[in-house]
Every structure is written in C-alpha cells, then in structure tokens.
Amino acid sequence: AQSVTQLDSHVSVSEGTPVLLRCNYSSSYSPSLFWYVQHPNKGLQLLLKYTSAATLVKGINGFEAEFKKSETSFHLTKPSAHMSDAAEYFCVVSDQASSGTYKYIFGTGTRLKVLA
Amino acid sequence: GAGVSQSPRYKVTKRGQDVALRCDPISGHVSLYWYRQALGQGPEFLTYFNYEAQQDKSGLPNDRFSAERPEGSISTLTIQRTEQRDSAMYRCASSLGYNRVMETQYFGPGTRLLVL
Numbered sequence: 001a002q003s004v005t006q007l008d009s010h011v012s013v014s015e016g017t018p019v020l021l022r023c024n025y026s027s028s029y030s031p032s033l034f035w036y037v038q039h040p041n042k043g044l045q046l047l048l049k050y051t052s053a054a055t056l057v058k059g060i061n062g063f064e065a066e067f068k069k070s071e072t073s074f075h076l077t078k079p080s081a082h083m084s085d086a087a088e089y090f091c092v093v094s095d096q097a098s099s100g101t102y103k104y105i106f107g108t109g110t111r112l113k114v115l116a
Numbered sequence: 117g118a119g120v121s122q123s124p125r126y127k128v129t130k131r132g133q134d135v136a137l138r139c140d141p142i143s144g145h146v147s148l149y150w151y152r153q154a155l156g157q158g159p160e161f162l163t164y165f166n167y168e169a170q171q172d173k174s175g176l177p178n179d180r181f182s183a184e185r186p187e188g189s190i191s192t193l194t195i196q197r198t199e200q201r202d203s204a205m206y207r208c209a210s211s212l213g214y215n216r217v218m219e220t221q222y223f224g225p226g227t228r229l230l231v232l
Contacts, residue, residue, distance in 0.1 A: 036223070041225065042225055043207075043223040043224050043225045044159075044223035051217075094217050095217070099174050100172075102219070104159075104221060106157075106158025106159050106160070108156065108157055
C-alpha cells in the first residue's frame with residue numbers, strides 16, 4: 001500500500017536559518033509527490049509538486065524539494081526561514097489505488113515553528 | 117478568482133442528529149473530492165466525483181455517510197445519526213481535469229464538525 005512518512009511532527013528553526021522538513025514515501029511505481037502548507041483557519045495551499053520531470057522542484061515562497069528515488073524521499077527545504085513560514089506542512093503522494101482512482105495519501109504533517 | 121468554499125465553517129451538533137456539509141468548487145473544475153481529517157492526522161480520502169458521477173466512495177466509513185453532486189457543481193456530504201467519533205475537520209477539494217496521477221487539487225478551508 002502507498003504511504004507517506006513525515007519523520008518530524010514538530011520542527012523549530014530560528015528566523016533566517018535553513019528549513020528542512022523530511023518526507024519518505026512508498027509507492028508501487030513513479031508517483032506524483034506534493035507538498036501542501038496549511039496556515040491557521042485557511043485551506044491547504046500547494047507549495048510544489050513533482051511529476052517525473054526535473055528531480056529538483058522549485059515552489060512558491062522560496063521552497064524547493066528534491067525527489068530521490070533511491071532513498072524514496074522528497075524532503076522540503078528553504079535556505080532562510082521567515083516568520084510567515086510558520087504553519088503545518090503536509091507531504092502527499094498521489095498513487096493509483098486498487099479501485100483505479102488516483103488518491104492523495106497524506107502524511108501526518110509537520111508543524112514548523114519559526115523563532116525570532 | 118474565487119477558490120473552493122465550504123459551509124458552514126463550524127458545526128456543533130448533538131449525537132443522533134443529521135448534518136449536511138456543503139462544498140462549492142472552483143468554477144469549471146471537473147473533479148471534486150471529500151476528505152476527513154482527525155486531530156493530529158493528515159486528511160484521509162472519503163469520496164470523489166467527476167461532474168455529477170460519484171466515481172469512488174471507498175473511503176466512506178459506513179452507510180451513515182453519503183455524498184452527492186447533482187448538477188456537477190456544488191456537493192453535499194451528509195452524515196446521518198451523527199456519533200461522537202464523527203467529530204473531525206471535513207475538507208473538500210476540486211481539480212480542473214479528470215482524476216489523474218499528477219492532478220493538483222485545490223482545497224477549501226474545511227468544516228470543523230463537533231458532535232456532542
């Protein structure tokens with residue numbers, strides 16, 4: 001079965017320092033992978049997605065992620081954290097279920113805290 | 117343009133009552149998805165529609181849950197005879213095209229349901 005593991009439920013960084021949010025996936029073949037961000041009282045917003053083109057994917061707000069098939073990872077990074085980055089981040093794999101539907105499988109989320 | 121909207125944003129109900137949750141997708145989007153998100157977890161797939169046709173309802177937990185999208189636009193998720201375990205955030209998403217592996221889903225703000 002497809003699954004996504006977000007290794008850290010909480011991450012704290014200081015403003016201006018790098019951000020690393022880790023994600024590992026399992027999938028039957030080449031999946032599509034996404035990172036979404038959720039700010040309080042708002043819907044999930046797409047940060048970036050990987051769809052088997054370039055393995056290094058650039059997203060909005062300076063975030064990027066690298067698809068590493070050998071490590072089954074899709075970690076999210078940002079060179080310099082900003083206070084506005086404080087939110088919950090979800091790693092998602094889209095894969096075909098036995099029903100034929102392509103389903104989003106969400107990780108449990110990583111809550112990012114940015115310290116002044 | 118307008119994103120996905122959901123109503124109500126918050127719903128408190130007593131055990132045994134029926135509730136109806138509404139989702140208004142982005143205009144022109146073909147596919148519509150419902151998810152349920154328990155506290156501390158990522159969203160889990162419930163069901164999805166292409167236009168008015170319900171394509172997959174494998175994620176609905178039991179027959180108290182049903183969904184419809186009669187005119188291929190607005191959708192309603194109905195929970196009959198609510199139970200306390202139904203308390204969760206219910207999220208709706210829509211996508212432009214048919215269900216495909218790389219399709220981006222756009223999420224609404226969610227409806228938080230509390231069953232007393």
